[in-house]
Amino acid sequence: MDRTAISWDTRYAPSAEVLAREIEGEIVIIPLTGGPGQDADDLFTLNTTGRAIWQLLDGQHTLRQVVEVLVDAFDAPKTVIEEDVLGLLGELTTRRLVITVE
Amino acid sequence: MVSTRYFQIAGITIRVTADLPITSATFDEQFLPFQVMQPGEEIVTVHHHFGLPTPMQVPDEHVVYRETPWTIAHTNDGWVYEGRYAGKAGERPFMHAMWTEDHSRGHLYHADNVRFLRGGLRALTLMPTDQVLLGQLLANRQGCLVHAAGMSLWGKGVLFIGHSDAGKSTTVTMLREHGEILCDDRIAVRQMADGYHISGTWCHGTVADISPATAPLRALYFIEQAQTNAAIPLTNRRELLARLLPCLIRPLATADWWTKTLTCVEGMLRDVPAYRLLLDRSGSIAEVLRAL
Numbered sequence: 095m096d097r098t099a100i101s102w103d104t105r106y107a108p109s110a111e112v113l114a115r116e117i118e119g120e121i122v123i124i125p126l127t128g129g130p131g132q133d134a135d136d137l138f139t140l141n142t143t144g145r146a147i148w149q150l151l152d153g154q155h156t157l158r159q160v161v162e163v164l165v166d167a168f169d170a171p172k173t174v175i176e177e178d179v180l181g182l183l184g185e186l187t188t189r190r191l192v193i194t195v196e
Numbered sequence: 197m198v199s200t201r202y203f204q205i206a207g208i209t210i211r212v213t214a215d216l217p218i219t220s221a222t223f224d225e226q227f228l229p230f231q232v233m234q235p236g237e238e239i240v241t242v243h244h245h246f247g248l249p250t251p252m253q254v255p256d257e258h259v260v261y262r263e264t265p266w267t268i269a270h271t272n273d274g275w276v277y278e279g280r281y282a283g284k285a286g287e288r289p290f291m292h293a294m295w296t297e298d299h300s301r302g303h304l305y306h307a308d309n310v311r312f313l314r315g316g317l318r319a320l321t322l323m324p325t326d327q328v329l330l331g332q333l334l335a336n337r338q339g340c341l342v343h344a345a346g347m348s349l350w351g352k353g354v355l356f357i358g359h360s361d362a363g364k365s366t367t368v369t370m371l372r373e374h375g376e377i378l379c380d381d382r383i384a385v386r387q388m389a390d391g392y393h394i395s396g397t398w399c400h401g402t403v404a405d406i407s408p409a410t411a412p413l414r415a416l417y418f419i420e421q422a423q424t425n426a427a428i429p430l431t432n433r434r435e436l437l438a439r440l441l442p443c444l445i446r447p448l449a450t451a452d453w454w455t456k457t458l459t460c461v462e463g464m465l466r467d468v469p470a471y472r473l474l475l476d477r478s479g480s481i482a483e484v485l486r487a488l
Contacts, residue, residue, distance in 0.1 A: 113451045115458050118433040118465065122441070124454050137441050139434075 100157065100180065105195040107153030112191050114148065121145045123191055138189065140182075143168070147182050153195040157183070202232045203320060204408055206384035206395035208333055209235040212320050214244040214312070221315040226398045230408045240333060241301045242320060246309040248292050254278045261448055265290075268448050275299070275448075279323075291323070299332040318398075327399055330384065331447035335456040339386035341445040345403075346383035346394045346411075349375035349485060353394040353411030355383060356473070357443050358419035363475055365403045367419060370479045374486075377405040382445060385413065387463055415469050415488065416440070422474035425481045427488055430470040437465060 108114060113124045123138040140148055146167060150160040157179060164175045186192040199218040203210045209232065212218065254276050258269040269276040279291035288307075295302040306312065306322060319326045331341045345356040345364035349371060356367045365380040378396030380403035386393050392413040400406050418430065418439050430436055440461055447453065471488075475481055 113454050115455070117458060117462055118437055120434050120437065122437070122458070124449070126449065126451055126454070139438060 100183070102158040102161070103156045105153055105156050106151040106183065106186075106192045107195045108148075108151065109191055109193050116145075121148055123148070125189065125191065138185070138191065143178050144182050147179055151183075151186075151192055202235050203227055203230045204232045204236060205230055205330070205397060206334065206337075206339065206386055206410070207236065207238060208337070209237075209239045210320055210329075211235055211239055211241045212244070213241065215246055216244075216309060216312060219315070222312065222317060223320065224316050224318045226318065226400070226404070226406060227320070229396075229406060230398060238337070240299070240329075242329075243303050244312065244322065245303060245305045246312065248289055248305050248307055260450070270450075273297075293321075293323075298336050299329060302329075325399060327382065327445050328447040330382075330397065330399075331445050332453065334384055334386065335447075335453045335460075337386055338388075338456075338460055339384060340457045340460045341397070342383050342385055342440075343381065343443045343445055344383050345380040345401075346378040346396065347371060347375045348378065348407075348409055348411035351375075351411070352414035353378075354415045354417060354485070355385075355394060355413065356417050356419055357439070359442075362419045363421060363477065364419060365401050366477060367473075367475065367481070368405075369403055370477070371482055371485070372405070374482050376407055376409055377403060378409060378411070379406045385460065385464065387460060392464055392468055413464070413468050415471060416464070417471050417473035417485075419473050419475060421477075423476055424474055425476055425478065425484050426474040427471040427484050428474070430472055433465050436470050437461070440465070 111126045113126055115122050121140045146164055147160065150163055161172060161175050161179055165172050199214060201212045201218050203212065254267050254269050255271060258271045259267060260270045261268040264282050265279045267278045274297045275295040277293040278289060280287040280289050290307045292305040293302055304321060311322065321329050327341060334341050345368045347354055347368050356364045358364055368377045368380050378394060379400050381401035382397045382399035384395040384397055393410050394413045395410045396407040398406055444457060
């Protein structure tokens with residue numbers, strides 16, 4: 095993902111082709127594009143930080159707001175949270191698990 | 197003329213009928229242990245027709261999956277599967293299947309009767325595998341199909357789970373004398389009133405021993421090659437989840453299928469003890485398992 099192309103005012107939301115389910119405290123993200131006999135290596139699980147980010151990618155929060163909420167929640171430096179958000183967003187957009195919301 | 201055979205798997209009777217006679221040679225002998233004379237309470241019907249319907253209709257607006265050779269559509273009436281070979285002369289349909297919403301009844305139309313008449317069929321659906329059907333049927337019955345070897349070991353159902361070549365078949369072969377091999381590659385899991393049960397399937401790997409038997413599921417063993425034999429409890433459910441999810445056999449994986457299947461998986465994680473099973477292939481693992 096080209097990070098310079100990221101606008102912190104962009105809102106993201108889960109793709110309609112995705113099912114997210116919380117199991118044992120982890121969020122499992124499942125692309126619904128798989129067909130018969132496909133392997134399960136496209137399943138995506140999120141740790142605590144990833145889970146918090148995912149829950150804020152709700153089409154309501156801009157990335158800037160996502161970072162602000164998480165800085166407060168985790169009491170972590172803004173630069174660290176920004177890196178986490180961009181890292182996960184890169185994975186999610188590459189796998190087409192999220193879409194931008196106008 | 198319609199001829200009928202019944203096959204029982206994981207408590208489900210698959211009633212197979214066809215427009216041509218079904219003989220003792222029609223299906224591979226692997227199905228013999230699963231054949232029953234009378235249907236049980238849960239009946240699924242598969243009917244084979246020979247000759248494709250005209251016109252075949254796979255409504256584009258309802259297509260949910262398209263990758264050669266399969267196109268799958270989800271309509272108000274159920275599911276439509278169309279199989280097409282891609283050749284130099286273009287695509288040629290070989291199968292058109294119409295299933296009810298819950299896959300409890302299917303009309304399967306085949307381009308010709310050559311394979312059927314030749315016999316020795318290794319799938320009741322005449323598809324490359326019956327896993328697609330079994331995956332759907334089990335999901336609708338609080339169950340799932342897993343990539344695992346299964347045994348009834350001293351009366352207890354156990355699953356040996358691992359990637360291909362992890363040693364599943366070797367393990368059940370080593371333990372053969374201590375119980376009954378259900379299948380070395382695909383096992384049906386169902387949640388019943390008294391807990392989870394496993395059943396054998398005909399989708400086997402290198403070990404031809406298969407059984408339609410059912411056993412209460414008492415342990416999940418994740419196989420690891422090692423220099424010793426040991427069973428180490430796995431109590432971290434997140435780790436268990438990460439190990440188990442890749443082992444699910446997926447049919448067309450819809451949101452509904454995933455939701456039902458994950459409910460089954462969650463219950464297994466909660467109710468069934470799991471272990472890392474370290475194996476040195478000496479065969480003495482039986483002593484370790486018996487002690488658990």
